[in-house]
Amino acid sequence: MSETIVRALKCRECGQEYAIEPTHVCEFCFGPLEVVYDYDKLQGKFTRELIESRRQNMWRYKELLPIDGEPSVGAQNGFTPLVRAKNLEKVLGVSELYIKNDSVCYPTLSFKDRVVSVALSKAVEFGFTTVACASTGNLAGSVAANAAAAGLESYVFIPHDLEQGKVLGAGIFGTKIIGIQGKYDDVNRLCSEVAGKYGWAFVNVNVRPFYAEGSKSLGYEVMEQLGWKAPKHIVVPMASGSLCTKVDKSIKEFIKLGLIEDAGTAVYGAQATGCSPISKSVKDGTDMIHPVHADTIAKSLAIGNPADGFYANRVIRDSGGFAEDISDAEVIAAMKLLAETEGIFAETAGGVTLGCAMKMIESGKLPRDESIVLCITGNGLKTQEAVVDAIEKPRIIAASLKEFDLLAAADGVLNKD
């Protein structure tokens, strides 16, 4: 089973194929490149039994990830819990709800560990010794940590005024953090120039096609964890829109390989209203994505001109799904609800996913009597500032039983006397 089934990089617009190289833009039409596979080579060989016999990490589906042989980076990553959300089901009035909980993804608590491990494994194959990214948060931490574990040099480019917590979340791993005087767009601009000049692997620039494929592992896991079936409905947060397209691709691949039956899965997208170019296009019934200036507390989703927006829109439309967006206040309320009902502290993007799902359940876009999976992609500990004012402050009392008795009585708590 070591033979790779990766065929080529293929332009999603004009279909031109390219050899497997660190490149991501079609030279003919500027379209984005995507990894394509010869699935026929796997027919009859890639079975449930084979997958189940492997260790519980994202690489148990390695044939469908674009690396040669074994991963050299992030070998432990993935295989996060799929939680049956019984308490949330009652609150939302739905019959079958699951949370795919990537807020506990190893090692940096976001689904970025999936994409980064594929990108860096591929970068090592290509012979890169330095990896890099432009980021405002989760990606920086994941690149820094996975590069450190793999013995790679890493550079992380951030806006110079980034929050201290996020700088620390990457800096602890010994990465070289470069703060750029300017806005995030300026950071991006510099990074593309650096990628060309220094010959580094930028996970979200020149090795992007490989990076993006890592997201499929989230979809594979959901299907295996549901008992080898696809959900009827799956809700994903959207920034660039990439995850939306890759979850859809993962389902189609499993159907093609005979691993699951086609359940007619509908894919739904979630955005914050302050940055909702994809959901707006879906709701307007168009496939044109109008760029916006992002303004939301859900910073990990704040991409005003989403690269995969068009493709995410198409997946949502073709699968029979829908997209929705919610206000920042609704994001915080949903974060609290998820934490209070299921004990899961998701980052702001998780609040977006749950909040949008609630809105779509209310409007009837998401049926109450069929299986729904919500994809939670990052951990709330990284975005504490979003909810710091929304949680109850501790009540301070003296170390006295009498004082506690008063407090308990006020709460209506009965004691054993």
Next chain:
Amino acid sequence: MKIRVYLNFNQQTVTEPIIWRLAKEFEVMTNIRTAEVREGMGLVGLEIEGDQDVVEKAIQWLDAQEGVHVEPIEQNVVEG
């Protein structure tokens, strides 16, 4: 140098000859590689070639145009 950008035009600018003005204003060679106009918006994939400082000034000029969104193609994929 040669830089590749996506230009997004809104309803107001989609009918304006902005790429023609760009080439008049700056000593750059423009090459439209892909384009789509509909529903009150336009998308153009454009190559801009010339001396580095001139290309940079040309990009700044485009950026400053109301209703035009400039996105270098190498960077349009960055997230997170």
